[in-house]
Amino acid sequence: MNTDNNKVHMDIAHLKLLFKKMLRIRRFEEKCAELYTQEKIRGFLHLYIGEEAVAVGVMQALSTNDAVFATYREHGHALARGLSMNKVMAEMFGKVTGSSRGRGGSMHIFDVEKRFYGGNAIVAGALPLAVGLALANKMQKKQDVVVCFFGEGAVAEGEFHESLNLAQLWQLPILFVCENNGYAMGTALAISESEQHIFRKAQSYGLKAQAVDGMNVVEVESAATQYCISIKNGDGPCLLECNTYRFRGHSMFDTQLYRESEEIEEWKSKGPIIKLRRWLEANGKLDPAELKTIEDQVEDEINQSVEFAQSSEVENVSDLCFGVYAESKN
Amino acid sequence: MNTDNNKVHMDIAHLKLLFKKMLRIRRFEEKCAELYTQEKIRGFLHLYIGEEAVAVGVMQALSTNDAVFATYREHGHALARGLSMNKVMAEMFGKVTGSSRGRGGSMHIFDVEKRFYGGNAIVAGALPLAVGLALANKMQKKQDVVVCFFGEGAVAEGEFHESLNLAQLWQLPILFVCENNGYAMGTALAISESEQHIFRKAQSYGLKAQAVDGMNVVEVESAATQYCISIKNGDGPCLLECNTYRFRGHSMFDTQLYRESEEIEEWKSKGPIIKLRRWLEANGKLDPAELKTIEDQVEDEINQSVEFAQSSEVENVSDLCFGVYAESKN
Amino acid sequence: MNDQSITYREALKTAISEAMRSDERVFLMGEDVGNYGGCYAVSKGLSDEFGADRVIDTPLSESGFVGAGIGAAMGGMRPIVEVMTVNFSLLALDQIVNNAATLRHMSGNQIGIPLVIRMATGAGKQLAAQHSHSLENWYAHVPGIKVLVPSTVADARYMLAMALADPDPVILFEHVMLYNESAAIPAPKDCPDMHQAVVRKSGNDISLITYGGSLSKTLEAAKELDSHGISAEVIDLRCLRPLDTHTLYQSVEKTHRVLVVDEGWRTGSLAAEICALIAEDCFWSLDAPPSRICSKEVPIPYPQHLERAATPQVAQVVEAAMKLLNREVPA
Amino acid sequence: MNDQSITYREALKTAISEAMRSDERVFLMGEDVGNYGGCYAVSKGLSDEFGADRVIDTPLSESGFVGAGIGAAMGGMRPIVEVMTVNFSLLALDQIVNNAATLRHMSGNQIGIPLVIRMATGAGKQLAAQHSHSLENWYAHVPGIKVLVPSTVADARYMLAMALADPDPVILFEHVMLYNESAAIPAPKDCPDMHQAVVRKSGNDISLITYGGSLSKTLEAAKELDSHGISAEVIDLRCLRPLDTHTLYQSVEKTHRVLVVDEGWRTGSLAAEICALIAEDCFWSLDAPPSRICSKEVPIPYPQHLERAATPQVAQVVEAAMKLLNREVPA
């Protein structure tokens, strides 16, 4: 993607890239769901299916030195940020070759080289951290942006409030991305917020903020790009509210009593991947052969990652306490 | 004070009552400062001097069954709410005749009969409690209002955010009163809030909110009265921002390096007591004799309270653990 | 009462609905207790019976809604507040410690907080370092609150009512590995008072003291010890604050040896308190050092083999007990 | 170094300014550390020297700014975060326990948090139940962090630099009654490593183990015991996590008796951990039960006589020590 006079130009190649990135996440997660039922992946597994446009769109706007904080629903973010799929899959398996040596599992994927700071399973727990990293950047006169993803459920936590105030007060280089999928577990937004427009809440702290269609990857990318430019420009923090939906349950345990299947189906028909695919197809830019090639490439990568994870070793029990402190036995 | 068609009518007698109530707090606190230097009162002592119009104005709007939560700067609130001065003074002395049997001291004055729920020394710590009491009222279909006082410093805490959201979401009968005296200890509002109009912050949650001149007791009373009517009417929570100033340091330890004495002097000249006295005098409603009578009555009451506190007993050491649990030795 | 088996989860639900039916001041509040049915499905269906006004889904605001629970208790209600897990309760700890635990004393006994806070605790579900910890000992440290740990289905069934009848704040811990356990329920009169520790198996050679998720492991270890000819007494603390030292001391006076099994991290664990108490008060009865099996000092890791290695296991208990009795440990 | 006396407060300030001068990554952040000069006046004047960008006055947002300190440490800075008192630190506990303490392990050793958090602790100033508690033991329970307690002016002067040099998060507790204490400062090389416990007075009859605000009381008690012909050894723990058990055990092997003095509430106190450790590991050396003097289990009350009664005092230490030695306690 090129930006010119703060305007975003999308060409077909770029759109296809976005499509492939989203598809890669979708297929990866579908595989994870399968592996979960096979008990290869354990613990909690929170699928990002339906929300891929948010991670993919936002990550497009970032440079190598920008940093990312995410939630427990972060496989998509990790992949979009460029972590190796092998490492991510191995982490899901709890293997020593995983991105966190298997210690973290699906909720705690880290890759400091990619400036991917997890993977936080305390709702709103990463916001203050992201503020702090942005403060460090500012103090060190770095232009890098810190992006912090969180769900709309996190907005009710005191940490949201404290973090937005600090970020704006100190004019920090941070982009807050609210993934508004309408539910926090089984709690609909109307039950958790008196003001349901999250971007308006952010505006009340003085942040630049807007809501976008989180099912439209192009819209997400271009809004994130504008904001990152503004942030790097020193114009202070921003918040992007991405309206989206998760097609699956909150985690693999969720029986989804709290919503109607019609609602799910309706959102599915507006999904980010199908939307872009249809547009490309309708405009004659994606033929079945090419689609097949993409699907095959994605499938290959996923199969390889499963193979890699399966065949990897687990950490030795004798190294249980590795990494509790810096000096712990390596 | 009478209210009629939601309009407040003030007559001279009422104004004099307000004047006396404020003066009573002022003189009480001046005495406390003196007693503190004599080491009769220990611990922290946070004087309310300069802010009397807020407590007095708001309390006027309340009925017997309404409940009050305050901060560590709450002697004024306690007196305005109608606690016996003897009990309050004895509490400052740590005597068993004090409102909290001396256990709490200046920061923890309680009187459940007066529905005065303290006295909380964790900044913003009382807000969730007040929300809970309002919830109990609502669940029990009581029309009573819960009033919660806090400083503008408390607004940055996550508890402010969580409490306002809950109150509005659940449409609770609660009046938040922000005593905006411009400083949290030595931290000026501009250093602590990106949005410095507290009432606007409240509006962003959907609360009815406004700012008033906290040095004008009439203005405070009438705004609080309107809000209490609205709340009792079932129209949801409100927030009243009272702009005021503390003439003394944060506590008796404060050397006040963070502000200029000119600023203090300027505010003093706009003080709530002098303002009302001048108005009464200018309109020929308060002659020196009457003023002297009021001053004398107040002084008498204070002297008696000191006498009472001095001559009271302290709790037996053997009763140290009284009141830790309900069944603890009485 | 019949003797059909029910699960720990169902026992809790029965207790909650019973309380709500019999006392209209009782209500349930917490994240996802209503529409979702509770993160561990304890309250599934309750909102159908009692409505959203008495089974209140709160926003993600632990400090706010726990504080609101305290305030509601001050206002005459009898709230049951669910915090999903003890890990998240840190966000509400200020409200619990600085308000719930202090208000009665600080107000000179004017204010009571008849509040019950339920939370899940413990490891075993591979939920890693932000979802698996056991901090019951922290709560047991705080004067002004009481701490209960139902470790059997029967206690899950009856302890809540006792907690609700208490005039002070009670924290109730539910170990995540217990929810699916099932058992038949005794008559209410057979459930000991909530303040009492209970001898779950009597024995003469060593006292194994435990609570919560470690009880079943400890009982299993006791069984194995039996097969080695060692008669272990197993005590379930049930109430971590106040501690029923009488029952503990009685056991130690009989067995002269004690091993505490506790899923908390070792340093500063509740097990340390038990060992310290026994060392202090039963010193002359002891024939061996008071000992403990706790979790390793590591944030609980995700993979199953490491999670197991981090937390107390049956084999460790057996081995430690045998060592204390100077028996050779079988390979 | 000269041997002029300075106060504990000045020692801390010197340590902070020295660190800030020598390493531009170091900064100080907290409520009122700048314009006000610190609630206990530790940082008075520092903002004049270093400016508001390195002596950052934060809003009242404990969770927010402690979390921001963690994030800043991740970002290459060396933050010193001041939380006014341990009582308020409950608001930041989630950040400390669930982030600072876990991130290194949870990320497979990728992330380090070289962060120092300073906080005041303890009673003695009649600040009542929301300002007077001691929760050092809670922090000492948590793997992933370290806990230091400078109880002398020299330690106040030198421990901060050691804490800042540590690659992991360190919590530093300053007892409120120490700020005005003064003493001459030794040369830096004479300050033992932060992980070491130190024998503050050697003796043969009993080991008195303590830390923080209780050290001076314990030393006073030891002096009084001397006058009764009892030679007490006084050990200052200094580092509550990890514990220097070696020094403790050495002392107990010599004296065979131990009394722990700890201002925390008794149940689940750090003193319990010390007693448990010693009971477990030095059992056969002990000639008397390991014992402890702690605070009474009550939210600290305001009046002076009750505050004193609630917290450990010299006379109690003397009496308990004499009892452990079977000496008659003088009336």
Ligand SMILES: Cc1ncc(C[n+]2csc(CCOP(=O)(O)OP(=O)(O)O)c2C)c(N)n1
């Ligand atoms: C502090 C805290 N409270 C509760 C939970 C349990 N929990 C995990 S995810 C979740 C819902 C969060 O919803 P949202 O922020 O909207 O993110 P989403 O899952 O929809 O992506 C809850 C309640 C938690 N992990 N942390």
Ligand SMILES: Cc1ncc(C[n+]2csc(CCOP(=O)(O)OP(=O)(O)O)c2C)c(N)n1
């Ligand atoms: C949670 C918490 N943090 C810090 C403190 C220390 N403290 C006491 S009062 C205060 C300033 C509060 O300012 P504000 O809310 O404006 O009230 P004011 O004192 O001006 O009336 C601070 C920082 C505290 N008591 N509680």
Ligand SMILES: [Mg+2]
């Ligand atoms: Mg959501």
Ligand SMILES: [Mg+2]
């Ligand atoms: Mg203020």
